[in-house]
Amino acid sequence: MDSNRVLTGIAVMAATIMQVLDTTIINVALPNMVGQLDATPDNISWVLTSYLIASAIIMPLTGFITDRIGQKRFLLISIAGFVITSALCGMAVSLAQMVLFRFLQGVFGAALVPLSQSIMLQIFPGEQRGKAMAIWSMGVMVAPIMGPTLGGWLTEQLSWRWTFYINLPVGIVSFVLAMRHVHDTPTRERRMDWLGFASLALGIGALQLILDRGNQDDWFSSQTLVFAAFVTVISLLFFIVYTLTGKHHPLFDLRIFRDRNYLVASLIMTTIGIGFFGGMLLQSLFLQEFLDYPTFEAGLYMAPRGLASFLVMIFVGKFVNRIPPRNFIFAGICASIAGNYLMTRFTGDITANDLIVPMMLQGMGMGLIFVPISTLAFTTLPKETAAEAAGIYSLIRAVGSSFGIAILATYFSRSTQKSWSLLRGDITPYSEALRNYLAPLHLGTQDPQGVAMAARAVLHQAQNIGYIDSFWFATLNFVLMLPLLLLVRTPKKSPSTSPPAVSLE
Structure with missing residues (x-):
């Protein structure tokens, strides 16, 4: 294997791991962000939601932008933008700043995974395509698994801000290697399908909002999510019909x-x-x-x-x-x-x-x-x-x-709630099971402390059933x-x- 292929692979895989890792590494740091960003446990989730929505909207544009400016320039812009916005996220002092910087981070990071996959397929001959996808898959699938572990260590030993700062050295190395070794592709004129993009972006953004907030807001009990569902269906149906029947250059085929x-x-x-x-x-x-x-x-x-x-x-x-x-x-x-x-x-x-x-x-x-x-x-x-x-x-x-x-x-939440509703019926002053449970603890069925302990045990069992x-x-x-x-x-x-x-x- 020639050295240029190796260095190209390192460049694009470093960028991929940096982006994919970022989707899970900050999950464990969210509770620590609440106090410093003057947020609440409810609205801190927008740190995740803003990133996912931005990434989902921009990702389908990979082919279009690659055609217009070439893959090397697009890759370099994406890496540089991701590194800069990672630094801004680490310096954020309010929830509004964090949500804005995370949205921009999602915009720049959206193309890193598909670009890396496409470049890996190019630099390996056809008969080695499986090897290329094995290397690519390692970064895409293993990085999210290791994210919580690394995020937990960084948060405990340093600060939650380092879950963002860690992207800087990786991104800089990736940028330098990509600038020197990734080959460019020919550009060509291609008109932007703005109506198609708007309908797709609206549909994907609303869908991602539903999926991210659904369980927390009890799905369609929330008027916001009902409206988002309506927007999703109408936007995506319009996009499909418009793309298949319109006499224009579609966003993608x-x-x-x-x-x-x-x-x-x-x-x-x-x-x-x-x-x-x-x-x-x-x-x-x-x-x-x-x-x-x-x-x-x-x-x-x-x-x-x-x-x-x-x-x-x-x-x-x-x-x-x-x-x-x-x-x-x-x-x-x-x-x-x-x-x-x-x-x-x-x-x-x-x-x-x-x-x-x-x-x-x-x-x-x-x-x-x-x-x-x-x-x-x-x-x-x-x-x-x-x-x-x-x-x-x-x-x-x-x-x-x-x-x-x-x-x-x-499914877990509903199963746990159902099991809790069934099991808590045994917590009554006349329950033989409750009396037998509290007897070794020298507590009675009328003792508030005993009832509270039994309730916690029942909740624990309900959660076990839910899992x-x-x-x-x-x-x-x-x-x-x-x-x-x-x-x-x-x-x-x-x-x-x-x-x-x-x-x-």
């Missing part, structure tokens, strides 16, 4: 979904959001809030998942061109089913050793699915659609993860993915396959 492998890969990428991203959130909550592990320690217990995923991605990258992608994906789904099933047996008495096998199985499943599905998505596409397809694919991955987190978080039900739900999600494998078409091998170009003809 929806006919790209006629490619069966790209369509199936997109569907799988959407559905795994519940099991992978939603499950990752619940596992973190289970360790920190249910088992009362410190943030950094909880991150360490989740490390086997990231390690297993990393190692499996290396293995898959070497053999993805020799073994049909469907076989890897099937094995990954089975590993994910097994890992989630084992988590349905978790109770408050589990030990750290009980976490290792389920976490490793889930990490193996992630590696076995993500690399071949990312490779499969682009294998049968025309080479001139690479950047545009990468932008759409990254948007689908982002929205799918938001869907997964929102659905599983809501178990949610892990069952995630398990079923992977089972329902299996029929999609029947739609996968194994691509024909061609020794002369050339890497896709970014320019859209």
Whole structure:
């Protein structure tokens, strides 16, 4: 492998890891931001929401902007803007400043992942495309897993501001390497479809708002979210009809979904959001809030998942061109089913050793699915659609993860509430079960302290049931993915396959 390819890969992967890591690294720092930014536990979530909305809106424009200014200039602008806004986020002194800087950070960071995917596909020959996607997948999938651990350590040892400042050295190295080694692509004139962009941006932005705030605001009990849902449906329907029927140059060509492998890969990428991203959130909550592990320690217990995923991605990258992608994906789904099933047996008495096998199985499943599905998505596409397809694919991955987190978080909340309603019926002065529970503590059923202790125990049990039900739900999600494998078409091998170009003809 020539040195220029290595340095190009380091440049774009550093930028990718920096951007992806930023989506999870600050999650554990939010409580520490509340006091210093004069925020509340409710409105501090806008620090996350503003970033996600901006990123989702700009991401589909990757192909268009690449055509207009070239991929190298676009990449350099994105890296520089992301580094500058990261520094501004670290210096923010109010919630308004933080939300504004996070929105701008999302704008500049939106294209880093699809650009890196497109460039990685270019610098590797066609027969090594699986290796390219394995390297890319390691950054995209492992970085979010390690984010909470690193964020917890930085927050505890230094300050929450360092969850942003850490981007500066990484971004500077990435910028210098990209400026020297990333090749540019030809530019071409292309008119901006402003009406299409406005409708898509409005629809995606409103959808991201619903997904991010839904569980917190009780979904459609909120008039704001009802209005956002109306805007989402109307905007996206208008965009689809306008794009397919209008006599103009569309924002991007929806006919790209006629490619069966790209369509199936997109569907799988959407559905795994519940099991992978939603499950990752619940596992973190289970360790920190249910088992009362410190943030950094909880991150360490989740490390086997990231390690297993990393190692499996290396293995898959070497053999993805020799073994049909469907076989890897099937094995990954089975590993994910097994890992989630084992988590349905978790109770408050589990030990750290009980976490290792389920976490490793889930990490193996992630590696076995993500690399071949990312490779499969682009294998049968025309080479001139690479950047545009990468932008759409990254948007689908982002929205799918938001869907997964929102659905599983809501399912957990509703299951816990239902279990609490059923179990609290036993907390009465005449309950034999309550009397037997309090007797060893020398407390009576009329004792307020005893009733409070029993209520806490019942809530804890209700949460345990909620976690178990949610892990069952995630398990079923992977089972329902299996029929999609029947739609996968194994691509024909061609020794002369050339890497896709970014320019859209």
